Amino acid sequence: MKKQWAQEIDDAELSEALGNFKASVSAWSEAAGNRQRTISVTVRHAWRRAAVWACGCLIAAVSVGAAMHVFHTPSRQQAVYVAPPQQTGKQVVPQKVEADVHQAVAVARQDQDLMATVDSDVSRQVPAAMEPLAQLMNESGTEQ
Amino acid sequence: MTVETAEQIDAQEFARIVESHRPRIFRFLLASLRDVDLAETLTQECFLKAHRNWKQFRGESSAMTWLMRIAINLQKDHWRNRRVQFWRSTQANSVDVDEASQWLPSGERNAEQQLLAREQVAQVWRAVSRLSERQRTVFLLRYVEERELSEIAQATGLSEGTVKAHLSRALGRVRAELKGRQ
Numbered sequence: 418m419k420k421q422w423a424q425e426i427d428d429a430e431l432s433e434a435l436g437n438f439k440a441s442v443s444a445w446s447e448a449a450g451n452r453q454r455t456i457s458v459t460v461r462h463a464w465r466r467a468a469v470w471a472c473g474c475l476i477a478a479v480s481v482g483a484a485m486h487v488f489h490t491p492s493r494q495q496a497v498y499v500a501p502p503q504q505t506g507k508q509v510v511p512q513k514v515e516a517d518v519h520q521a522v523a524v525a526r527q528d529q530d531l532m533a534t535v536d537s538d539v540s541r542q543v544p545a546a547m548e549p550l551a552q553l554m555n556e557s558g559t560e561q
Numbered sequence: 562m563t564v565e566t567a568e569q570i571d572a573q574e575f576a577r578i579v580e581s582h583r584p585r586i587f588r589f590l591l592a593s594l595r596d597v598d599l600a601e602t603l604t605q606e607c608f609l610k611a612h613r614n615w616k617q618f619r620g621e622s623s624a625m626t627w628l629m630r631i632a633i634n635l636q637k638d639h640w641r642n643r644r645v646q647f648w649r650s651t652q653a654n655s656v657d658v659d660e661a662s663q664w665l666p667s668g669e670r671n672a673e674q675q676l677l678a679r680e681q682v683a684q685v686w687r688a689v690s691r692l693s694e695r696q697r698t699v700f701l702l703r704y705v706e707e708r709e710l711s712e713i714a715q716a717t718g719l720s721e722g723t724v725k726a727h728l729s730r731a732l733g734r735v736r737a738e739l740k741g742r743q
Contacts (some may be wrong), residue, residue: 434681441682445586445664
């Protein structure tokens with residue numbers, strides 16, 4: 418078949434080379450176009466997609482783990498910082514309460530002793546006419 | 562005619578166009594890129610793009626010229642992206658010039674003629690690989706795809722005068738390569 422451009426080129430060698438070049442490219446593209454490669458390409462893409470998904474999941478898991486770690490670490494530090502005042506508070510407050518309690522107990526005891534003394538003094542001071550009756554009361558009290 | 566029937570006719574027409582023009586688009590992209598996988602991928606993209614814009618094709622040029630224009634733009638985009646990203650991988654996937662020149666149709670040639678033809682093809686490939694992107698596109702459209710100058714001008718968006726100038730320079734390079742000059 419006569420080439421469209423053949424009349425433009427007066428150089429026989431160039432014309433022949435261009436003809437061979439076209440024939441070579443056509444033979445190559447025909448052979449390449451007829452080859453079967455669909456399966457290998459599909460498998461490769463599926464494998465790549467799976468790998469990409471696996472990497473994505475791994476990165477997500479690591480990110481979440483790191484975030485959790487970072488989230489929990491400051492609260493521990495906070496606990497460490499907060500603990501000393503809590504502990505000193507615990508030490509200070511019971512001591513004070515204990516002292517107050519001791520003091521209150523002592524006061525109560527003193528009051529009880531005083532009242533007991535007053536009661537006994539008062540109970541002893543009865544008119545002379547009532548003395549036999551008081552003795553009778555003491556005897557009956559000891560009996561109980 | 563119902564809308565559904567019109568769409569069916571459109572689909573049938575487009576299927577015919579794919580069947581008849583696909584080998585040429587693939588051949589052009591293969592010669593431009595020297596990468597079989599990439600040429601197949603871009604050929605698929607070309608027809609996908611053409612299908613999406615099929616209703617906008619008004620028939621001002623031939624379907625082949627329209628498809629070739631899409632293919633040229635895809636190729637340009639590819640080179641632009643590659644240049645920015647990682648162009649060496651393309652070079653690695655591209656077939657070597659000497660390997661590409663091994664392909665010859667099984668004709669009635671003796672061993673000596675085949676050897677001579679292979680040598681000529683290798684020389685043309687070497688010259689083509691040194692051409693600029695635009696010169697290479699014009700050269701391949703003219704001497705491999707055998708397009709008219711007006712069609713090349715339409716497909717590339719250049720004037721016919723510019724197309725002629727690019728062809729002249731490209732031919733000069735090939736001639737020099739055949740004569741053993743660079």
